[in-house]
Amino acid sequence: MTDTVCAEMCVPPTDMLYGSPYEFLETGIEGRALFNLPFGDIVNFLTPYTAVLFIFALTFTIIALISKPERQVDTVFGGDAYYTKDIPKDTLKFQRFMAIACGLATMGGIMAGDVFNFTLFTAFIGITNLGIVAAVKNKHILDNAFEYGLLAMVGTLPLFVGAALVLATTGTLSMWVLFNSAAAVPLFAKLLLVIGVIAEGMAPVFVAKAEITRAPGAPYILMVHVSSLLIFLRVIEIVISM
Amino acid sequence: MQLTIIRRVSRILQNHNNLTAVYALVVIIVAAIGLISIAAGEITFEKDQLYPKTIDKSSPLNPYDRGGSPFEPAEIKAQYPENFPAIGYITGYLSPFATTLIKISPYFGTTIVAHPGGILDEILYATRGLDTIVETSILFIAFTTAMFLFRRDEE
Amino acid sequence: MMTGIAFAAASAATAAETAVGSLTSVTFGEIELFGLSNFTIGLIGAIICIFISFYALMREKDDLHRLLLTDLIEVIALIAIALLGTDLAEALILPGLVVGVAELTAMSEIYIVKEKLVREPESYLDIEIMHTAPAIIAVGMLIYGIILSGFTGGAVAGLGMLFYFACKGTEEKTGILEKISGYAWVMWVVAFIVFMTLPAYWFFALMLAGTGILAKVAIKISILGTMRKNDGNGGRREIGGDGND
Incomplete structure (x- = not known):
């Protein structure tokens, strides 16, 4: 969808319409903007x-789209027996949907050219992460998902207040x-x-993460880490360049 | 047993039930920094804002009157007006229903502004439409999560 | 005016909107206090609120109370945005509010699952108003919501339908409702693309967007009403006869 918009919008009148209003920008970390998508x-x-972060997010979204989930194996202690944990089909579908949504949100956050839009995409990542981990039917993991969810809710305050202060x-x-x-x-x-x-992305929340990563359902669980790392790299770029 | 500082801190951090408490402490520290920077005069309000609010108490659309009339554009101070050539038209638009309401009573400003047309629709749908797309997507994801958990328990 | 106030009380979205309206009109004149602008004074107030609410969050141990406190914290974020006092701030409040509502919905469901609160209550609340009022209130709010259109209208209409479903129960398949809401979302995205690529057709896109968001939000909120399982032989319907007839 975004590609078609770009093809319509920014190819023909680049010089006369879009040349003047925004001076081409130098970000603090790496170089000039490659293109714009108004x-x-x-x-x-x-x-x-x-762009590197974007390609990374895209790769992991495609991996989540095409791969089959892993099955954890429990071995019985002191014997040769083992059993595999089965992931119910609806959980699998739900987690895959959430992982793809999370990837799209990450790509959106990486491309965002507006501080408030960026904060919204970050909140989006937070809620998809919450969805991925909440799908697992396990008391410990649900406990941790709840703690992380509280953090994600509270984290919208610094995000929105920060954006409001930038505007003010x-x-x-x-x-x-x-x-x-x-x-x-x-x-x-x-x-x-x-x-x-920090609150929305799960990367720094190691306490909750340790429990959550035990959950079956890689590579969808993996998306949680990828998204939060990428969005963290992006916010560092924004803060340094501002 | 005598606990060193590091052990004492890690004892708090390792418990996931303390997660929100630790984060709340961080926010309180940052807010304190904010108070200091206000005292130092670092945060000043920029008078030159986008989409400024003007209040005309005599207008029946008060406080949402931004000029313009149906199919006549209003003057809007957007960030990049050239990205949306039809700027101002939505702000100026009033449906026939809204014009009737204006004649009835001067107290329907809030109803009229939520009706199609007006400055908020201009910002939410057109100039900052991407925000609304993300916003409705967040709602969609949250409801999907809630419904998934709800249905699974029903079985 | 009276209906305006009543609905503002009923709907969180409209409540926030009117709150902003009154806030900006109050602070419109320049107030100078100790040489600080009114924005700075408001910001200091918001920071004090942050201190209080986050201190409460730090001390509170009960999960349900912490969940309620996070909702309180969301309101402070809206206050900070409202301090700007421009039309843009008013438009930014809506996304902020929605994020809060959405996360609260998901978190409540996680809380219910986590605490295993899935057992059906033995008796529902059963008062007379729940048999007589739903139809008229739902129709009134639905009509007013359609007039408002857009997100605010969706919230108002959705609340009306939520009340109806919660009181009357329903045998509707929520899957169909969700599908309609998905198409409504697509309608809104089409409208956005029209806005960006064919600005001359802004009127068509405006109507499409208004209807799309109205339908989407109204359905999403009314689905909440169907989530309380009082259909079939639920206790209330037996006591109250057949409902509204």
């Missing part, structure tokens, strides 16, 4: 740095303006964005 006020883009202090949300100009984003807003992403 949706009204929200202009998405990829830099060489985020600079008068814009577009990264094309924020990355270029001398408009100083206060440290408080940057800190809020970072701790918001």
Whole structure:
């Protein structure tokens, strides 16, 4: 869908329509924007740095799409017997759906060219992660999913307050303006964005993760880690460039 | 047994029930930094905002009157107006029903603004439409999760 | 005006909207207190709220209470956005609100599963208003929701239908409802593509988007009403006869 929009929108009138309004940006980490994809006020883009993250997310989404889930094997202690855990078909379908949604949300977050849009995509990742782990029928894992879910809910506060502060202090949300100009984003807003992403992505939540990774259902569980790592790399880029 | 600081801290961190408490502490510390930076005068309100609010108390659309009339564009201060050539038309649009409401009473501003047309529809559907796509997707995913858990228990 | 207030109380979405409206009109004049702008004063207030609510979250041990506290915390985020006092802030509140509602829905269901609270209650709440009022309230809110259209309308209409389903019970297959809601979502995405590629057809896209979001949100919320299993030979219907006739 996005590709068709781009083909319609940004090929013919690039110079006259889209040349002037946004000065081409230099992000703090890696290079200039490769292209832009305008949706009204929200202009998405990829830099060489985020393009690498994007390809990574795309690869893992495709892996989640085509692969069959692993089956955990329990061996009986002190004997030769072992049994495999079976994953019910509806759980499998649900987890695969969530993993793909999570991959799409990660790609969206990586491409986001607007701070508020980025925070929304981050919240999206949080809720898909929650869906993936909550599908597992196990008391310990559900306990941890609940703890992580509380964190994901609370994490929307720093995210939205951070975005609101960026808008209040600079008068814009577009990264094309924020990355270029001398408009100083206060440290408080940057800190809020970072701790918001920490709560939404599961990567830093090692306590819960240790329990959750025991859950059967790789590679869908894997998507949880990939998405949170990628979105964390992205927020670092945003915060440094701002 | 005498506990070292590291052991004491890791004893708290290893318990997943303390997860939200630890995070709450982090947020409180960041909020304290925020208070300090307000005191230092680092956070100042930028007067030049997008989509500014103007209030015309005499208008029946108060507080949502942004000028324009049906099929005449209103003046809108968007980030990139050239990305949406039809800007201002949605803000100016009033359905026949809304024009009737205006004649009846001056107190239907909120009803009219939620009716098709108006500044909020312009922002939510057109200039920042991607936000709304993500937002409805979040709702969709959350409901799917809730329904999945609910149905599984029914069986 | 009276109906406006009544519905604002009923619907979270409209409540937030009117709250923003009154907030901005109150702070419209410049207030100077100790040389601080009114934005800074509001921000200090929000930070104090953050201190209080997160301290509460830190001390609270009960899972259900923590879940309720997170909902309180979501409201502070909306306050911070509302402090901007522009039309953009008003439009940003809606996504913020929806994220909170959506996560609360999913988390409540996880809580129920986690605590194994799946046993059906032995007796439902059974009061007269639940037999007489649902039809009229549902129709009224549905009509008002259709007039409002868009997300706000969807929330109002959905709440009306939720009340109806929760009181009357239903044998509808929720799968069909969900399918309709999926098509409504596609309608809205089509509208968005029209907005971005063919701006001249903005009117068509506006109507499509308004209807699509209305249908999607209304159905999603009304499905919640069907989740309380009072169909079949549930206790209430036996006591109350056949319901609304």
